[in-house]
Amino acid sequence: MSKCFKELDYLYYVDNEMEIQEREAIDRHLQTCKKCRKYIDEEIKNNIKIAESFNSTHEPENFILRINEKISLDESSRKIKKRSLIWGLTAAAAIFIIIIINTVNIDKTDPLKTIIQEKQHVLLSHVNIEGKQAKIFQFVSNDIDKKYFWLKKINDNREGKNESKN
Amino acid sequence: MNEKEIIQCVSDCLNGNKESFNLIFKFYKKKIFNLCYHYIGIIPDAEDAAVEVLFKVYNSLKKFDNRYKFSTWIYKIAYNYSIEILRKKKREDKYINSGSFRELKFVEKDTPSTQLFELNKKENFKEELKKIPKNFQEVLMLKYYHDLSYQQISEIMNLPKNTVGILILRAKKALKKQIVKEDYYE
Numbered sequence: 142m143s144k145c146f147k148e149l150d151y152l153y154y155v156d157n158e159m160e161i162q163e164r165e166a167i168d169r170h171l172q173t174c175k176k177c178r179k180y181i182d183e184e185i186k187n188n189i190k191i192a193e194s195f196n197s198t199h200e201p202e203n204f205i206l207r208i209n210e211k212i213s214l215d216e217s218s219r220k221i222k223k224r225s226l227i228w229g230l231t232a233a234a235a236i237f238i239i240i241i242i243n244t245v246n247i248d249k250t251d252p253l254k255t256i257i258q259e260k261q262h263v264l265l266s267h268v269n270i271e272g273k274q275a276k277i278f279q280f281v282s283n284d285i286d287k288k289y290f291w292l293k294k295i296n297d298n299r300e301g302k303n304e305s306k307n
Numbered sequence: 308m309n310e311k312e313i314i315q316c317v318s319d320c321l322n323g324n325k326e327s328f329n330l331i332f333k334f335y336k337k338k339i340f341n342l343c344y345h346y347i348g349i350i351p352d353a354e355d356a357a358v359e360v361l362f363k364v365y366n367s368l369k370k371f372d373n374r375y376k377f378s379t380w381i382y383k384i385a386y387n388y389s390i391e392i393l394r395k396k397k398r399e400d401k402y403i404n405s406g407s408f409r410e411l412k413f414v415e416k417d418t419p420s421t422q423l424f425e426l427n428k429k430e431n432f433k434e435e436l437k438k439i440p441k442n443f444q445e446v447l448m449l450k451y452y453h454d455l456s457y458q459q460i461s462e463i464m465n466l467p468k469n470t471v472g473i474l475i476l477r478a479k480k481a482l483k484k485q486i487v488k489e490d491y492y493e
Contacts, residue, residue: 152476156450158457187479188451194433195452197341201354204336205329211362212325 143170145177155184308334313377339385346389356392360385379459386463435485443478
């Protein structure tokens with residue numbers, strides 16, 4: 142009769158964690174060793190008892206329903222968040238565009254008024270261009286090397302800008 | 308359901324057939340609940356935890372790598388979540404987060420003990436099981452109730468595979484010792 146194997150070997154054997162060759166060696170030993178056969182049988186019964194001990198009698202109720210409800214709620218919440226994000230971005234873009242337009246319009250509609258309010262200027266003369274009345278201003282900037290000449294046509298809101306250096 | 312059928316259900320679900328995931332829910336609900344209940348110990352909380360675990364599994368389906376076993380992946384999510392709940396509830400057992408069982412110095416007996424403890428005949432087996440250290444209970448549960456391989460257990464518990472076998476053997480010895488101690492005082 143071959144020598145009995147170690148407890149750890151029998152554990153791997155019963156738990157099916159053994160290589161084929163080692164398993165066959167134990168099989169051969171078990172054919173001749175009653176003590177080890179009894180040990181293996183008891184270990185198998187113990188394992189079943191251990192498994193049963195962890196099996197609770199409680200059956201979770203409405204499990205599938207609860208999970209599906211949670212999934213549906215989560216999906217609805219994501220859709221709402223996505224829509225809110227899109228609306229938010231759209232509103233922000235709209236406000237941005239309105240601000241830009243107003244800024245441009247302020248400059249466009251009355252640039253001269255703004256400039257007159259902010260910069261020193263001198264009215265040089267009134268002129269007649271293509272049948273329309275116009276004013277020529279001379280603006281003096283803080284930079285004494287530059288002078289800005291603005292031409293504005295009355296009732297036309299067109300402006301021309303000529304920059305010249307002294 | 309076998310692994311192949313589960314993978315097929317996952318694939319169907321990812322392709323838009325959400326009903327197919329109910330089959331996976333039904334297959335795993337009891338086992339996931341029992342795993343959560345083992346750690347949390349209160350039925351309603353364990354139910355909530357199990358629902359949360361399966362919800363996480365559903366949301367993480369795209370991340371599942373089908374080179375690995377689905378059962379390992381789902382149990383790992385359940386295990387990690389249960390441990391997280393335990394920490395939050397401040398019900399840690401001194402063995403759960405200790406590294407002691409990672410440094411096992413196991414002394415093998417040459418042959419099986421001549422005194423065979425017929426544990427399966429003990430009526431209070433379940434109660435005695437609860438008295439052994441938590442990490443021993445964990446590994447016995449994962450192996451014999453959830454029927455996982457040593458490789459799967461090592462991935463879930465982040466242990467070397469060899470350590471799993473040694474831990475199981477030590478757990479069984481501890482259980483036998485616990486039962487013998489109870490018999491002595493009866």
